[in-house]
Amino acid sequence: METREVDGTPRRACTQCSFVHWGNYSIGVGALVxxxxxxxxxxxxxxxxxxxxxNPGGYIEQLEPIEETIVREVREESGVEARVKGIIALRDQPRSIHNVYIAFEMDYVGGEPIPDGVEVDAAGFYSMEEMEAMNVAPFTQWLVDVALHGSMDGLAIDREPVVPLNGNGLFRV
Structure with missing residues (x-):
């Protein structure tokens, strides 16, 4: 590997083949149920x-559609079944591993909150008033405000795109 300029940016690239290391990225998801x-x-x-x-959430697996990721994460962490309604918020966090976090509004389907006992040790549904006495993470406070006081419906899943694009998760206004 050597460092060379690719598309105007210094990047690590293989000296023997066409491989270019484009960067380190992670994609996180969170649920607002x-x-x-x-x-x-x-x-x-x-x-x-x-x-x-x-809010429940985690990271997508390499070959897992993002819609399945968030449903799985909610179920694993809380025992609650929920269905994706749409994307309502996004955080872009450029750093050594560039993180993009996508927040999903989800419809409650069923189940009582039960923590998994590994990643989380408590779970439940809480009102804004109850949250005031809790140690709620600042980013989660912002997401809760978006979920309860947002003025748009966000991006919804496009289940019938005008052109079939198999293998793509598509969301639109």
């Missing part, structure tokens, strides 16, 4: 964020 004006929160049992209350 509302039931009876209360938001589903889980308390982190591990770092990062140990002890903080957050």
């Amino acid at each position: 509302v039931k009876d004006d209360k938001v589903l929160l889980v308390r982190r049992a591990q770092e990062p964020g140990k002890g903080y209350w957050t």
